[in-house]
Amino acid sequence: MKDRPRICVNIDHVATIRQARRTDVPDPVTAAALCELGGADGIVVHLREDRRHILDRDLRLLRKTVKTQLNLEMGATDEMVGIALDVRPDWSTLVPEKREELTTEGGLDVAGNRERIASVVKRLREGGIRTSLFIEATPAQIESAAQVGTDAVELHTGRYAETYRKDRGIQELEFLRQGRDLALEKGLIFNAGHGLTYRNVRPIVHLGGIHELNIGHDIIARAVLVGLERAVQEMVQVCVESWQCNMIPHLGPVG
Numbered sequence: 001m002k003d004r005p006r007i008c009v010n011i012d013h014v015a016t017i018r019q020a021r022r023t024d025v026p027d028p029v030t031a032a033a034l035c036e037l038g039g040a041d042g043i044v045v046h047l048r049e050d051r052r053h054i055l056d057r058d059l060r061l062l063r064k065t066v067k068t069q070l071n072l073e074m075g076a077t078d079e080m081v082g083i084a085l086d087v088r089p090d091w092s093t094l095v096p097e098k099r100e101e102l103t104t105e106g107g108l109d110v111a112g113n114r115e116r117i118a119s120v121v122k123r124l125r126e127g128g129i130r131t132s133l134f135i136e137a138t139p140a141q142i143e144s145a146a147q148v149g150t151d152a153v154e155l156h157t158g159r160y161a162e163t164y165r166k167d168r169g170i171q172e173l174e175f176l177r178q179g180r181d182l183a184l185e186k187g188l189i190f191n192a193g194h195g196l197t198y199r200n201v202r203p204i205v206h207l208g209g210i211h212e213l214n215i216g217h218d219i220i221a222r223a224v225l226v227g228l229e230r231a232v233q234e235m236v237q238v239c240v241e242s243w244q245c246n247m248i249p250h251l252g253p254v255g
């Protein structure tokens with residue numbers, strides 16, 4: 001693939017700040033517009049069952065105002081499928097959801113829930129919504145994802161991000177590379193995300209073949225200090241520079 005990955009910004013944390021006081025600021029709808037001004041290629045929100053951050057109202061307004069593309073992260077439940085078919089985001093990404101977790105932990109177990117996931121994917125796709133499955137980069141999950149008829153997979157970069165701090169995530173990067181190869185071989189669009197930062201995103205960009213990176217926490221954390229538009233611009237810049245540079249400092253020349 002010749003193009004750099006598209007950068008899609010997850011704005012859940014903007015809603016988390018609002019919900020800390022149950023007021024109406026900061027508004028994720030305004031945040032989405034600023035992300036787009038900063039060069040985001042898409043906006044991602046996770047409408048959780050417990051509505052702990054993003055609310056139904058946000059989703060409906062975002063559908064009307066987002067100019068790039070709207071990706072709805074959701075559990076594979078009937079309630080969420082109904083909302084998605086009503087609101088019609090450009091993409092739905094199916095994620096596992098546990099009430100007690102701070103953020104999405106682990107990938108969706110597609111291999112263990114093939115029938116259920118296949119039926120949700122079918123309903124969404126019949127409604128004109130493209131689907132992505134957030135999964136671990138294992139052959140079993142990727143092959144199952146291809147079997148259930150999804151358009152894309154988002155490979156979980158959480159473990160890579162954790163190990164990056166210790167040893168630059170070299171082993172996990174290799175798993176992601178193998179996952180990318182299998183996903184592309186199966187005809188799936190390859191996205192990646194979770195735990196990516198201004199620092200650890202560089203080797204991920206170098207993997208190549210990535211359609212989209214979904215990044216939330218590190219961009220919003222920087223935005224608190226430098227402003228959202230600038231924080232997004234800086235992430236886009238890091239990705240463009242990494243894409244153009246033909247050396248990865250710690251891994252040697254790009255093959």
Ligand code: PXP
Nearest residue numbers: 104134193194195214215216217
């Ligand atoms: N992709 C998915 C499927 C997610 O659930 C999340 C977190 O909401 C992200 C990407 C973004 O992760 P982070 O906030 O760590 O950048």
